[in-house]
Amino acid sequence: MLDVREYVLKTPPGGVKRYDHDALCDLLKVEDRSRVIFEQGVGREAIVRIYPSNPLMGVREMTADDLVMDGRGRITIGTYFDGSPLRFRLFDPKTGNAQRGAVFGTTGAGKSRLVQAILVACKRSGIVVHLADLKHGQSVPEAKGNTATRVTTQYEAILMLRGLVAEAERRMIVYGERGSSGFVIGAPDPLMYGIVDEANRLLEKGAPFRDEAAQLIKELGRTGRSVGVGIIIAAQAGHLDELGGSDTLRAMLKEGEVILLRWSSAMMQQLVGDGLLPRGESLQPIPKVVGQVRKIRRYNEQRADDEDDVNSQGMLYHLTGIRPTSMGRTFVVGSVAPTPGYDPVILDLYGSGAPPGEAIDLEAHVTAKERKAAGEGGEGDEDGDAASGVPAPEPEPDVTRMSTAERILAVLPADGLAEVDLLAALEADGGRRVARASVRTNISAMRGKGKLARPDGTGLIVRAPAD
Template sequence: MTSPAALAKQHVEETQQVLREYILRTRPGGVKGYDHDALCDLLEVDDPSRVIFEQGRGRQAVVRVFPVNPLAKMRAITLEDLVMDENGCIRIGSYYDGEPLRMRVHDPETGNAQRIIIFGTTGAGKSRALQAFLAACKRNGIVVHLADLKGGQSVPEAKGNVATHVRTLNEAMGLLRAAVKKAEDRFNRYADMGRSGFLINNPDRLEYVVIDEANRLLEKGSPFRAEAARLIKELGRTGRSVGIGIVLAAQAGHLDELGGSDTLRAMLKEGEVILLRWSSQMMASLVGDGLLPSGEFLQPIPKILGRARRIQRWGTPVDRSAEKPNSQGMCYHLTSARPTSMARFFLIGSLAPHDGYDPEIRKLYGSNAPPGEALRLIFPPPKEGGADSDDDFEYDVDDEDDLERLPETPKTNTDRILDALADGPLSEQDLLATLDEDGGKEVKRGSIRTTISNLRREGKIAPKDASGLITLG
């Protein structure tokens, strides 16, 4: 049987043969930054996604020009990919040259669980990437406690396939408190046993707390920001050594948007950090946060692969109806041995939407019951006499209707504009009309224009063009 790694390599060799290859000798220390558009212009290539630049060790670099981007088509993920190997890794995709892209789920040498974060803008493929991880956990007997903070819509197929499944910010906090308590209990129990580390399935299972849309929990203005950052930090510090890991999937472009904790920053520098398509301002933030070495450069991941930049003569009709985002899943594994090599996740699920659960994703999970037992969510006791009690109360997941609900934080103008544009480009007048009907506070045209200008500088909204429409970057 042909292995998944061989299939990926065969795909590159047979369908994406290198058209041109240039081996470069660079100045000492390598190339610390370059203009990709200028390089494409020099090579007379009008589709930037066809040109791949990679800095090697020392003073060597390579530029490869392909007929089409070698990651434009990717095979479907297989059950064999999801099986954890002897190094505690699963195969999640392929680098542009066919080398398998792996994610470490367990470190057999230390026994540690991992700390994983997946960054990316809207539509970059975070949810599908997370589905692969969740399915792999179930297939390998790893217990998962999931908070899907998009109301359960981000990874809907996970419901019934994980031990714990929650959907609100309040429930996510109850889950984090329960996970930290479980980690502390294991820590104390292992100390009494004279054990210094975690042994998988002896007697405890490997477990993961997964927070999807973690930016909603940790961003400025969240009522749980400080406590959530502290709990995640504690899981990253104590939990991993007792077999309880943490996974965050977020749209944040800066760690300050994920709690701003120095300990959290250090935790992620040592974990598995995967960056999908990003905004134009994220590069400096990654360097500043220490997730990308100073001077390193990542080739941009375009929203649309294969789109050539050509000047059209006045009055020449241009048909762009077939153009649509097609780079979902393209990424960089920043903490791997190849942090600046472009890669892509295997195809996960069906290409076309379904009226209900995606059958291909459900097949990845399998029909067996998920391993482990649901956590009993922990919530703070109600206030009595103006002061909190020192006692800890525990509530079952099914008791959510009895819990005190906190009001949702009002959306900012930035969030409202980005939400309005998620369904497609709008004129300024149509955008104002949409904002008037979204239930938020009334906004003035001048305020909207200022916010749009700021979003353009951040790369979240595309520059002005002849159409006059406002569109996501």
């Protein structure tokens, strides 16, 4: 590796538990923090490498060949900083298990592009996919017509998950009767996945189907994998409590494929606390803008026009992979710039032809109680869904039209939040970025108006008691 400086460090027993990346770069006199890579080695060694430029810039485009599952059930989604392939497992042929997986990251970190890659891989590899795109179909629009099932509302997602659980139960009964203790692809059933994008909308506090969604996803993770029915969720959660409030659900994800893109501080604290990242391990931060140097400018010094053009979309850590603390990046999925319609590059990755499998019959999983409620509401009126004959969920608020005060009240649960968690929730709600100072000003004003309680020494921000 020409022009790469490498330092092998002797570390205390157990390795480095914490380190300050900015201080390390200052010590090495490197202004571009993204050029310095720290990696804990085996035993009592760590490695620091200084690259002439960030090694994860300029990654190549994703190809269809990358996304065909290999003999070990893996696809190649990108590269680590040292050029090693970054792989994501969809099937474990040794155990016959489908996977349960999660993709976490803040807005604009690259979750939807990674979900697109997984969806393409499933179609290319003959895997049946049932997809819930809970951003009203906008997150992965090219998936339309390329998955067996595609739903865009929370209630439809519940029906889809019920259908997946029912299929897993059917397979368990059939396999038990024939004496099969494991799953073999195509003998007779195909490998199948339920994928929920923007899962935080379904699982966050106050969501109308939160409890049932958490239970269904948990059941799929617990029993579906052994019969070839896997589950993958992608979420903007700034805090793991937003994922249905289920300890079992979070524990389930630890044994699957967990990808962390650019994160919030509260999310990182929980990942460590819940054991998804070894306690004490440090991850090098993923900046929003790569290569941006924070330095004092001299008088009349010109700022380069393209200084803030290089973003970090797709940079990640594969927390449950063999290198959980090594930074990687996905290959480029689709066009770099937004397109006015379906992205032709992504459509080309999917390829022509119908997707494998048949759609879930959503109507078959409507309960008697829901049918009765739909009948009382009248078919096709403003309280019902004429297409499915079931009550329509409450429309979700348009965060882009809400004031900061309204957004604070929308994300604030009954038991309150610490300031750091409130900031993380606002960062993940899909609205514009709000500065800490602005949030504090709004909190002060809302306390003055009696909308928020006065500080009580707990450090939590809570709603004022109702009159």
